[in-house]
Amino acid sequence: MRDMDAVIKRLLPEIDVVLATHRSVDSSAQYAWLESNWERIYQAGFGPLEEELAKLKASTTKTGLWHVLTSEVDLLGPLDQRYREVAHTQSLAYLFDPKGSHGLKGEVLRLFLKRLLPAADLWPNLRHASAHIVKMAENADEAEVKAERTFEIDGEERGRTDLWIETPRNAPEHVLLIEMKVGMSIDDKQLNRYERALAARLGELHLASDAAVKVLLSYEVPHPGQYPNWFAVHWRQMAAALSPACVSPTDGAAFLKFYLATILRRIEGIQIAPRTPREKLRLRNLLRVASEDHQ
Amino acid sequence: MTQLLGPALAFYVRHFDEAEAMRELQEPPPGISWSDWTKVLLVVRSGADSGAKAVIKHVLESDIAEGIRLAGRFKVGLRGQRSVAKHWAMEQAIGEEKNGLESLLLGLAIDGDEHFGPWLGIFLNYRRQRATMLRRAAAALSTRRIECFEKVESDRGWTGQLILGRFPLQSDSTSSACSSWARNICHTVLVDMWQDLAMPASDAGTTD
Numbered sequence: 001m002r003d004m005d006a007v008i009k010r011l012l013p014e015i016d017v018v019l020a021t022h023r024s025v026d027s028s029a030q031y032a033w034l035e036s037n038w039e040r041i042y043q044a045g046f047g048p049l050e051e052e053l054a055k056l057k058a059s060t061t062k063t064g065l066w067h068v069l070t071s072e073v074d075l076l077g078p079l080d081q082r083y084r085e086v087a088h089t090q091s092l093a094y095l096f097d098p099k100g101s102h103g104l105k106g107e108v109l110r111l112f113l114k115r116l117l118p119a120a121d122l123w124p125n126l127r128h129a130s131a132h133i134v135k136m137a138e139n140a141d142e143a144e145v146k147a148e149r150t151f152e153i154d155g156e157e158r159g160r161t162d163l164w165i166e167t168p169r170n171a172p173e174h175v176l177l178i179e180m181k182v183g184m185s186i187d188d189k190q191l192n193r194y195e196r197a198l199a200a201r202l203g204e205l206h207l208a209s210d211a212a213v214k215v216l217l218s219y220e221v222p223h224p225g226q227y228p229n230w231f232a233v234h235w236r237q238m239a240a241a242l243s244p245a246c247v248s249p250t251d252g253a254a255f256l257k258f259y260l261a262t263i264l265r266r267i268e269g270i271q272i273a274p275r276t277p278r279e280k281l282r283l284r285n286l287l288r289v290a291s292e293d294h295q
Numbered sequence: 296m297t298q299l300l301g302p303a304l305a306f307y308v309r310h311f312d313e314a315e316a317m318r319e320l321q322e323p324p325p326g327i328s329w330s331d332w333t334k335v336l337l338v339v340r341s342g343a344d345s346g347a348k349a350v351i352k353h354v355l356e357s358d359i360a361e362g363i364r365l366a367g368r369f370k371v372g373l374r375g376q377r378s379v380a381k382h383w384a385m386e387q388a389i390g391e392e393k394n395g396l397e398s399l400l401l402g403l404a405i406d407g408d409e410h411f412g413p414w415l416g417i418f419l420n421y422r423r424q425r426a427t428m429l430r431r432a433a434a435a436l437s438t439r440r441i442e443c444f445e446k447v448e449s450d451r452g453w454t455g456q457l458i459l460g461r462f463p464l465q466s467d468s469t470s471s472a473c474s475s476w477a478r479n480i481c482h483t484v485l486v487d488m489w490q491d492l493a494m495p496a497s498d499a500g501t502t503d
Contacts (some may be wrong), residue, residue, distance in 0.1 A: 003358050031302055034334060041335055042313050045324035080426055082447075083455040182454065219454065276409045277316035285321070 037049035046277050051278055056287035064246035065290050067257050068239070069272045074261035081265050085182045086148070089162045091259050092178075093147035095242075096165060098140060102252025106140025107245050111166070113134060113176075115136040115232050115241035116215065127229040128210050132174050136165075138211065152199035159193050174211050181218035191216075191227065240261045240290040299473055301348055303342025305466040308413045315407065347405040350415065354403060357474040381437045397423040399493050401484055403477060405464070408448075415473055415479050419492065420444070427459050435491040439483060441471040447451070459484065
């Protein structure tokens with residue numbers, strides 16, 4: 001039942017588009033109805049919001065996400081790098097690398113992989129990846145992380161993938177490819193090149209084609225089915241998923257906190273003390289995502 | 296002096312704060328039937344979006360078209376897929392110039408925010424080396440006394456574009472007021488400043 005709820009939620013944004021192709025509100029009587037019922041519908045939607053938000057905020061206090069949302073400092077904002085893809089790539093490469101000086105070992109990568117599991121359970125095209133993701137998470141402390149890995153296809157086309165992760169380092173059994181988009185749209189040809197590069201590498205490693213997990217990390221999550229073999233993750237979802245690792249009192253956790261604050265506070269503009277209904281709704285939606293992650 | 300906004304967009308603009316919040320609800324509010332919820336969605340999502348598209352098209356086809364024709368090399372009606380997108384904002388490229396992998400795009404958008412309310416706006420966007428180019432552009436614009444600011448709200452599709460001006464939209468906004476406002480800024484940018492704003496060939500990057 002919960003799966004069905006998730007499917008419906010994911011499809012809801014499309015429903016009005018579908019409806020609009022068949023019907024439209026075009027009579028003055030319908031607008032008159034809407035004017036007279038607007039307040040009732042609005043109150044039904046936003047009356048309970050304060051109460052739910054208060055509960056969610058109470059359950060979030062002292063969590064990693066709370067540390068992020070209350071941080072006055074962020075990593076990339078003061079450097080004027082918040083929309084620079086390379087800066088995000090390098091930041092995540094550092095955090096995902098278990099050998100990094102942050103001291104968090106494979107924990108950040110493990111949390112990221114865990115975020116993929118609900119989608120793997122939900123979508124038939126991704127279901128095969130569940131077991132691989134679990135195995136990669138188990139080997140996260142032994143991951144080899146490469147940022148901006150260059151590749152060549154048929155000795156001609158060259159390119160660079162954002163994040164390329166193989167586990168375990170010494171005898172790779174799985175490859176995780178993460179393509180990030182900060183402000184730019186997803187480019188079909190680019191993804192096609194990456195898939196070819198991935199196929200070539202899997203061939204070198206004598207691994208089956210399903211040993212690779214491909215992730216699109218973007219602010220513009222594609223329609224379900226648009227890239228059926230890629231996991232689509234919104235930056236906001238990723239930030240919520242990684243936030244539990246912020247709670248430890250280490251410099252590495254502080255780095256993670258400041259980086260996630262760039263995403264949630266500086267780019268997403270999420271306020272811990274929202275004023276308008278829309279700001280409250282956005283905070284509520286984020287806290288819901290985090291709460292579902294932890295269930 | 297004809298009224299510009301269609302009924303759905305006029306409704307949206309009139310109830311801006313509530314409509315903004317309502318369109319982001321992911322499910323019908325408790326106690327609201329699907330039938331009633333559908334009526335709301337048809338206005339605050341698809342209806343407002345179609346209305347915004349119509350406004351952009353109207354403004355582009357009226358006074359700006361002549362400025363674009365004078366400037367010579369620009370495409371009208373190109374969809375700015377790499378710039379502002381989604382939310383209820385609709386954008387349309389007015390001018391685009393490519394230089395290798397670089398591109399400079401001038402666009403027209405409809406959007407809004409909690410403080411300013413709904414607006415029609417003109418923006419500049421760069422595909423690559425955005426931070427560097429935006430700084431250069433802001434400096435060039437200031438010499439022409441065009442105030443600009445970077446728009447950084449990713450949830451609405453804005454990710455660092457430079458807004459060159461915002462015209463407040465009201466439910467009774469007229470086409471002549473909107474288009475003459477847009478024409479003045481676009482003419483200055485397209486005809487007088489384009490070369491100052493475009494990416495120099497030597498700066499073109501090659502990364503994915």
